[in-house]
Amino acid sequence: MSTDDFKPETWTIPSNEALKISLVSSAQDKAVQFPPSFTYPIYGDDETIFGFKNLVIHLVFDSVSFKPFINAKYDAKMDNTEDILKKLESELPTDDIVIKDENIWRDVCEVEESSYSLPRESLKVGEYTTSDSNVFVIYKAKLQEDPALSKLHRRMQIxxxxxxxxxxxxNEKEPYWEIYWLFNKKTKECLGYVTTYKYWNYNGHESFDSKAYQRTYRKRISQFLILPPYQGKGHGSKLYKCIYNSWKGDSSVTEVTVEDPNESFDDLRDLNDLDMLFKDGFFATLMDTIGIDNNIDSKWLQHKRKEYKLEKRQFERCVEMTLLQSQKLEVYKTHVKRRLYQKNFEALNDIPTEAEKIKAINSSFESLTDDYKRILSKCTFTDS
Known part of the structure; x- marks a missing residue:
């Protein structure tokens, strides 16, 4: 035993570093490994594991069936340290994990892959071909509709x-959940999935009591995931567009919403919504509605928002970026600063002087404008 063995850091490792995730394709004889973004749901808020020296935890999936395999390797373990695989095992489907025995896992995967098939054709909602001639298919299903997809979801939800x-x-038993799946048609590999939910949209008793009443819903994207090996190749945009277009064309859907989006998904949504609006002629139409006082007809904006079924804040962002991209700078400045003032009215009242209030609004305006410019620089229509 060396003096290093008495140092806590010798026995401590970040769980994000210790956990190695792999997708293995036996048919193509290849494997890809990548780290997690978060491990606190499994290993605690500190995302730290103590009690092992040089710990590596393997979480491995067959790239087609996603049959999970877990194992852990380390040079030494402190006495009375709990089984490091237990916490990981608890987040995977019961009685569907192979632990430590890689040969058994490979045999099971070989059997499963030999009989694996894509979801039935009736669940298909989209298809596209990439520049390298690979074909990708999008399916939509409730978990109760397809036992094979239900099993796949239980394996992949980690x-x-x-x-x-x-x-x-x-909750798999909740009927309002629907999942969109993205598959490579040739290899049958799943690239990712999106969980979505619908909420009944109550428009008041007069509408509800009407003989012409039709129940309508707000649709929400909850979890949007393209697995890391397949990111950066346009699949997320294809999947988002498929979901948005199917909801936009559904008369029972009144609004498309997103649950707590992160920055990367915000960017994906912004880029695709702007592209859709540009191709639909919204940019040009918006310019025609600007009055001599630099105001935009609020009733017209509300009508267009409902037409595109975008939630209020997302539509506002798109309108503001449209004004900025179209070089209607005075209109843009007036429109954005007015919204910022209204949004932060109570906070601004706590600022003692008018000069400080103006400074605060200008600071928010400049920060927002820089972010809008960053997003617009990535838009393909800006090159035309």
């Missing part, structure tokens, strides 16, 4: 904990 902040497992 990815939501590891890559989506504050994510929790959904």
């Amino acid at each position: 990815f939501s904990l590891l890559f989506i902040e504050a994510a929790t497992y959904i």
Whole structure:
């Protein structure tokens, strides 16, 4: 035993570093490994594991069936340290995990892959081909509709904990959950999935009591996940557009919402919503509605928001970025500063002087404008 063995750091490792996630394809004889973004749902808020020297935890999935395999390796373990795999095991489907025995796992995966098939054609809602001639298919299903997809979801749902902040497992028995799945048509590999939920939209008793009443819903994207090996290749945008277009064309859907989006998804949504609005002619139409006083007809904006079924704040962002991109700078400045003033009215009242209030509004305006410019610089229509 050396003096290093008495140092706490010798026996301590960040759980994000210790956990190694792998997708293994036996058919293509390849494997890809990547780290998690978060491990606090499994190993605690500190995301730290104590009691092991040079610990490595392997969480491995077959890239087609997603049959899970877990194992841990280390040079030494302190006495009375709990089984390091127990916490990970508790987040995976019961009686569907292979622990430590890699040969058994490979045999099971080989059997499962030989009989694995894509979801039935009736669940298909989209398809696209990439520049390298690979075909990808999007399916939509409630978990109760397809036992195979239900099994796949139970195996894959741990990815939501590891890559989506504050994510929790959904209730499979709740009928309002629907999941969109993205598959490579040739290899049958699942690239990711999106959990969505619908809420009944109550428009008041007069509408509800009307003979012409039609029940309507607000649809929400909850967990949106493209697995790390497949990110940065446009799959997220294809999947988002498929979901948005299907909801926009559904008369029972009144609004498309997103639950607690992170920055990367905010960017994806902004880029795709702006692209949709540009191609639909919204940019040009918006310019025609600007009055001589630099105001935009609020009733027209409300009508367009309902037409596109975008939630209020998202539509406002798109309108403001449209004004900035169209070089209607005075209109943009007036529109944004007015909204910032209204949004922060109570906080501004606590600022003692008018000069300080103006400074605070200008600071928020400049910060927002810089972010809008960053997003617009990534838009493909800015090159045309």
